[in-house]
Amino acid sequence: MTISLATEPTFSRVPDGDEATGREAVELARAYGVPLDDWQAAIVRGVLRESGGGWSAAQAGLVVGRQNGKGQILVALELAGLLLLRECVLHTAHAVKTSSDAFRRLVAVVDSHDDLTRLVRRRSHQVGMEYLEFASGARVSFTTRSASAGRGLSIDRLVVDEAEDLPAAEVGALAPTVFARPRAQSLYVGTAPGPTHDAEAFTTMRRAAHEGLNPRLAWWEWCAEWGADIDDRDLWVRVNPAVAAGRVPIQAVMDDRSILPTDQFRAERLSMFLPRGSGPVVFDAERWEALTDPDSTPARSIAIGVDAPPSRDAATVCIAGRRADDLLHIEWYETQDGLGWLPGWVAQRLTPHVRAVVMDARNPCAELDWTSAGVRPTLAGTREVVAAAGALFDAVADEKTRHRGQVELTRAVLGAAQRPMAGGQGFGWDRKAPGSSALLAVSLAVWGVDSGEVRKPRRKQPGEPRRVSAGRTGSVTTQWL
Template structure:
């Protein structure tokens, strides 16, 4: 018996609706006949997905799996799809974020139906195999079929399906989900199932569906959803190998410590925690910059009408790569909270002239404009000064001032000293931003300077500017 250590076969989080039976063992047996032998953890997940309730329908209408990359989740999908097509005669749609990912999934599955390693019983079922890139499909004589599609190319093809797989679910957006859900309204078997597999979303992942699915499963809001997750509750000590084995069921099987160490030495601490330890950044034990609850309490609807005597500041934050920026404003009335708003999230593909001209046009009402970012800051500063923007009203923030701006905004949010109108772009940025270390003195800023952190960073600059400046452009100079 091998003494090689392997990762935990039990997930840290397992939410499973009650079931009276499961097709999981049969599906696992069929996969084994095709040369695909599942690990213990893969069997566990498959058994839950194929669990049946009293009416002989799936106990789980939705199935979620969050596990670090390269552990073997695709084998579970293959076993589930094989059984669904060949035994149950299901019509399946397999979607992925990218075209190449969808095609790789097709190539893994099609080898069971044709070629030298194909299963003879499955070969006899084949009616057609379509290999056109982006339109791959397999159709069987029992009515079962599977189509593969990239969601960026439209996802569904207008057919109806019994089962839809959302691979790379961390990238799945609400719009994509809505367009695909309509294909299941008239599921041929009347027994529908949605499967979501992926890793914790990164700060730049556009999708919200996977995160929402997780929250509803863990809170019990979705009683017909199963969820399995290999993860840590907090970033913690990322070099602790015990935690590697707890979160990677395929470690010692298809992953090894040497490769994991190379990831540790390459990725950021938070990046390693997310990609290899399955850490969800919004879970207790993370390091969020702002309280989601407190930010929500700062929502003001309707926003108060301007009186004309507010002091106004602008904040401009350029992204770390210099390709984008966020422009925000803060208005400080004589009484009440400072009002903040993200005015624009834009690109620097055509330079910064239009941005500079917009600010210059408002030099008569702007008390101060605060700028930050390694790229494009100097260019914008020069254009503003050349355009007649007052030098005393322009501030390029130092690292210490960026840290002070972040801390000041956090305090204002916690104490109700700031108000916003609930802009989706700004709110997403505010509630997803994590702390990043600035210097060695305990200072911190928002996120890593990439979207979606730029909006809240620019707001912090504008807020800091309007709270610290003594300049009032409306004040008239008195003589004598």
């Protein structure tokens, strides 16, 4: 069975294997009144793929917005654990309510069928310590997570619900529970994390899936790309498979859009991951969003920052300048393949409003023929590069800058990673972080706005008439650069 194009995940990676057990689990769930959409059934079959006498995937992850039916998938897997596989399953959640709701969902299925009820040997309804145990010894326990949850236990299947909120200490407590079992498996299920979630473990696992770092990791996600139009109803359908399948009305998404804060709607309904670096968070996402001003425009002291990665496969231009209210305006402006286009492109956009064109003296951009283009760049040394990174950091931290919410710049800022420079007395931006070229370019532009060390950028050629450009066609930035 295949799933329809409308409900295909936006990204998936599933190790090869035999799906016989998975198909049996899907049929078992349906026989006991747990209906599964095709996309849900595909996940159950994928999780339970087998190869080499064990599970094809030692770990599996699912990211999808709320109200799409994650719970039905877990019930199907837990029924299979009780009836087909005779497993010891530990189901954990961040919140007590989520854990208890999952227990009640499974109990409702068991108690509505006499043949299942007769198999129950023991049970507990004590909140936070619920469990079902069958006469076969199979058991499913439900608990909330903590730094000590699961310690001393040995289980066959670990279910981590609400995986978007999973601190490292809780991972350390839970991960060893599956080490001693020969056919153990861990399943991490959640939505995209919001700015306040402790999501390093979940985002690390997602990065491993996307980069193919773990051949025994299965992964499914329905995620909108950061910066996508959050009011695009076609997107709503695309990343909510239950809506695409017709089981949940789109009105449910419309209702959430009307009441949820923007960050929460992005995470919980669109599974839109914040751009983040692999290390500690440098810029606060909520503060960055609060600095958004779609109408922001610089009025004076405009500086252009340019950067290219060592691969020289593209170059990026960003600008900064002072607004009429004296706040700093920052903006991504252009990225194109290659480097040769850059000097002439910049030369065509120099006006009296531009006070500097800044680049790192060690960057490939500094090797270009700026003289022939009539451009006099300011080449920044290590001291200036460190000052530029600090200037951008301070401008954001002190809320003295505004930006237009561009995807390119937001990805760069929220994905920023620092690296020590100047003998540990300062920092620069790590090129391994996503969007680092834009981050470096905009930092140099910020430094160029107020620095007294910049050079006049226009190198007038003999007999050349004065040129004024309105900017690139279609740009949100026109008339002043």
